[in-house]
Amino acid sequence: MQIYGDLMSGNCLKVRYVADRLGLPYTWVPVDILRGETRTPEYLARFPMGQVPGVAFPDGRCLAQSNAIIRSLARGSALLPEDPWVQAEIDQWLFWEQYSHEPTIAVCRFHMRYKGEPAETRDPKKVAGGEAALDLMERRLVAADWFAGQTFTIADIALFAYTQFADEGGFSLAARPAVRSWLGRCIQALGLPREPSPAALA
Numbered sequence: 242m243q244i245y246g247d248l249m250s251g252n253c254l255k256v257r258y259v260a261d262r263l264g265l266p267y268t269w270v271p272v273d274i275l276r277g278e279t280r281t282p283e284y285l286a287r288f289p290m291g292q293v294p295g296v297a298f299p300d301g302r303c304l305a306q307s308n309a310i311i312r313s314l315a316r317g318s319a320l321l322p323e324d325p326w327v328q329a330e331i332d333q334w335l336f337w338e339q340y341s342h343e344p345t346i347a348v349c350r351f352h353m354r355y356k357g358e359p360a361e362t363r364d365p366k367k368v369a370g371g372e373a374a375l376d377l378m379e380r381r382l383v384a385a386d387w388f389a390g391q392t393f394t395i396a397d398i399a400l401f402a403y404t405q406f407a408d409e410g411g412f413s414l415a416a417r418p419a420v421r422s423w424l425g426r427c428i429q430a431l432g433l434p435r436e437p438s439p440a441a442l443a
């Protein structure tokens with residue numbers, strides 16, 4: 242399969258993390274979102290939503306939306322356990338991630354990291370939403386090692402993708418030790434060579 246993505250995007254990293262963790266063969270097709278490469282006629286013919294990530298399978302079928310993609314890739318693996326209740330919990334976190342986490346934390350990160358704007362000029366509603374999202378994660382992770390069930394799943398991967406860059410959006414994890422510990426567990430589970438940025442762990 243081909244994964245169309247931009248490595249600065251947490252949504253794209255989710256797909257890469259799942260494919261790598263499961264040892265799925267793929268070709269990474271770089272798409273530069275800042276240069277408008279998601280809006281070309283060729284890209285839109287495959288992915289009408291005009292966003293990354295997108296996956297083109299060998300039979301020609303194409304799929305967009307990060308959480309739909311990782312759910313599809315993980316089927317039958319330990320990242321998406323068979324238990325219906327655990328799957329329901331995973332879906333709960335995947336929907337929450339897209340509605341309450343990514344639109345706040347990732348948007349603030351884009352504002353600061355890619356537009357070069359100072360933290361003070363972030364949208365206050367996005368800031369409040371991001372802080373509330375991180376607080377909710379902290380409460381969950383005080384009580385549990387992982388987000389759904391008892392094991393590392395795609396719910397953790399989806400939430401890890403942008404939480405690891407929270408500091409780049411002006412959010413501090415200093416008072417969120419359970420989130421910091423969980424980030425470390427995710428890094429280990431994914432076999433990533435690096436640590437989260439020092440600011441995130443401060």
Ligand SMILES: N[C@@H](CCC(=O)N[C@@H](CS)C(=O)NCC(=O)O)C(=O)O
Nearest residue numbers: 250252274279292293294306307308
């Ligand atoms: N809900 C989508 C969001 C995808 C998304 O926002 N992609 C951004 C990069 S993170 C993008 O492609 N932006 C470029 C554009 O909209 O043209 C998903 O989870 O895949």
